[in-house]
Amino acid sequence: MTTSNTAFIRRKWPLLVVVCLAIVALIGVIAYLQTSPQTNDAYVYADTIDVVPEVSGQIVEMPIQDNQRVKKGDLLFKIDDRQYRAMLLDAQSRLAALDAQIRLTGRTVKAQEYNAQSVTAAVARAQALVQQTTSSRQRLEPLVPQGFASQEELDQARTAEKAARAELNATLLQAKQATAAVSGVDALVAQREGALAQIALATINLERTEVRAPFSGTVVALKTTTGQFASAIKPVFTLIDSDHWYVVANFRETDLNDIHPGTAATIRVMTDHHHVFSGRVDSVGAGVLASGDSVIEGLPVIQKSINWVHVSQRFPVKIVVTDADPRLFRLGASATATLQLWPSQP
Template sequence: MKYLLAATISLVAIVLCGIVLWRLNLAPSTDDAYVYADTINVVPEVSGRIVELPVSDNQAVRQGDLLLRIDPRPYQAALDQARARLDTLNNQIVLTQRSVNAQQYNADSVQAGVERARAVANQAADTLRRTEPLLAQGYVSAEEVDRARTAQRSTQAELDAAIREAQQASAAVSGVDALVAQRAEVKAQIAIAELNLEFTEVRAPFDGRVVSLRTTVGQFASALKPVFTLIDTRRWYVVANFRETELKNVHAGTPSTVYLMSDTARRFTGVVDSIGYGVLPDDGGVVREGLPSVQRTINWVHVSQRFPVKIAVRNADPVLFRLGTSAVVTLKRGDATSLAR
């Protein structure tokens, strides 16, 4: 009878061990897990003294809420100065354009004088060409030919002088291209000043929670230097470290169940978002001078490597979930599509 009872107990124990191993193989679980969420450093893009800080440490904020304001007065003054420069430059362009127009009118007038002088010179040259052959025939006197030659030389000289004057008048037309180029530069400065003025207000890019706030109004904030951290509370994850022997048939989309150590009574569902593809080994594999260094000792019990599995939680409670909270994760291996249904 004693042997039968012992055999029954042993059989039951074996069956229970088999069931436990089967369940572990079907749904591996680990308590080496923690809550994770994306974070950003709240960094002002301009330097200045903080004049408004309407948030407090660990406060929840909504997208678009004001997080901090840098003193806008220097940047407003820079914008006003750039705009005043643009107004002055526009007025200067108008006045210069009037002067250019006058110069152009003068150049056109001088050019018209050149055409008149050319016509007179051509007429004098034609007269001389007609008169010179008549001198040998006795139809004109030598004095008349001399007068024609003098007229031709005089009108040609007047034409040359008119051409030089027209060249000078044309060269005097300055234009406003340089001022227009300066206006484009000033407009770019205005755009930069407007952007810097806009950067004096730092607003929340998403729903989140303020953490690591260690400053207050009056502190000088430097550009590109973090002031505090903002946790993205729109999406929560749990990073669970599973043994490599448990990752078979686990892939993106595999369903999972999560509960937190802070409240073990509540269960949350999720799916595998991704599986880590690289970890730094604790021993061996160190490369020195181009060659791997492997320890001489041999572990009689081989410890399986663990890889992080990132799980996207579907029904996370933003009040309960905190970055770094310990968690327990159970995976449901198999066909993720059928299990999800």
């Protein structure tokens, strides 16, 4: 009996080893999936801008082509700048005319100020004369009854005082008129500030006739050429930022607890699946549109299902690719993302 059991064990031990290895492999796979979640539901993403001219006009120069790579500062297209140059010259001529008018008005103001100063001096002389004639009259009035002065001298003193007061009043009126006549250049200076603002705006608009690349990228969706009228509110084409690439990977909600910004990732793109790129998690999506969110006539729409299996929702995880190859990365291309959750992220 013992010999029979021993022979049975000897025959079955390879099978036991295989079963043990399979269990170990299964445990390893489960551990790997828990520490390195992976998804094929991912795509390449990059920031894009619509290239819109800030001024309107006919395109007279366009040295680029569709799907062409450009560097930051390269000329994308140029708009006819003749009208904007004319606007700048017109604003500059208005400024020159205002400067000439300010200089001329300044000389006139100086003359008016000198005249006002002269009249002010005349007022002072008239006031002194009034004081003198008044004093003479006051000295003669008590002398006439005593016979030390004649009535004629007193009458002459009174007449001189009246004449001096009349002269003073006339001089004061002239002083008011001279002071009121003194103008200024404040209004012209204010107009000059407006002319300077027009020159600055015209200069900016002239510079905007040349549209240059704000960053290195790739031109896409270009469907026009020279001769086309470009509007200040209509995009001409799209520019893809080729310096910064991302992969948006949709992970199941059951995998999100251990995914945090900074989590390391490896990326493969369908363009060259054998090439592995490095990356890190930039952000984790905060929400998605669920199937019951759509509302028609006040009632939520529930999608029909053939079974009662509950499928885990997926949320987008944005991954920054740190060593992207622009030759292999294209906006919207399929990708595979694998996260390294070991060691665990804080």
